[in-house]
Amino acid sequence: MSRACLATAMVGLLPGCFSLDYNRMNVGEPVADATLQALRPGRDSLADCLRALGAPEFVYEHRTSGIALLWFWKETAGWGFELSSPSDDVPASLSLELEGAELPGCMLWFGPDLLLERWRLGTIGDLLRDRVRPTLVDG
């Protein structure tokens, strides 16, 4: 009995220095590829695109009088582990997350007439790379 209790106690204390985790995180709903493929640049209006894709996450100004809309979502799942030591002589802690790094998303650009110019699927970092601060010159 005492051995069983000792073994249970040791197992109970183990998470204090080592744990293995499997985590899944879902944020928002991905825009279906078929929905994007059905968009018609030069023909679809802002109203058409909002009807098809719903509300974006963010809205930006595009080339002074146009609009850019950004959707993004997160679907990650993966294992991670954490190792820690109470001793100063041993490296204190180590953790590793085996999860996706960059969020996927899509962006739609509209011209001054609010007709769809183009769309693109990619990571947020890529999609926002070309964005510059707008400057409006009122003449």
Next chain:
Amino acid sequence: MPRFALLLLCCLLTACVFGRQDTNDPLDAVTIRGFVPGTTTAREVVERLGAPSDVVQLARRTAYRYDAASTKSTFLALIVVNFGNQDTRSDRLWLFFDEKDVLTHYGASFGTHRTQYALPWEDVHETADNEVRDAARAGVQQR
């Protein structure tokens, strides 16, 4: 041996954790469906929905953002191996106004009612499941 089993059971009893976090009240889909592009003004929108969470200037146009989010977390701690799941869904509304503050376009997405508690290996957000939840929330299925 029965004592050992009891001890193990007591350890497992503390293994399940549920959490919920809501940001803002869910958007009123019925009210939003009542907005008419070309007629509804920014003043009327604010009177019905309150202050927006964000306003973006788009040259001579403006866009108002309203949002709400719901997160449900489930965590199963099995002493050394742990399983966690976090599900976040949001309601979003973007309204676009012209220079006279008249509504020209709007886009709405409703998702807070779809958030679910689940373990990471469970399938959630299946189409049929979403449809049932959409049907139970007034104004959502008319999109």
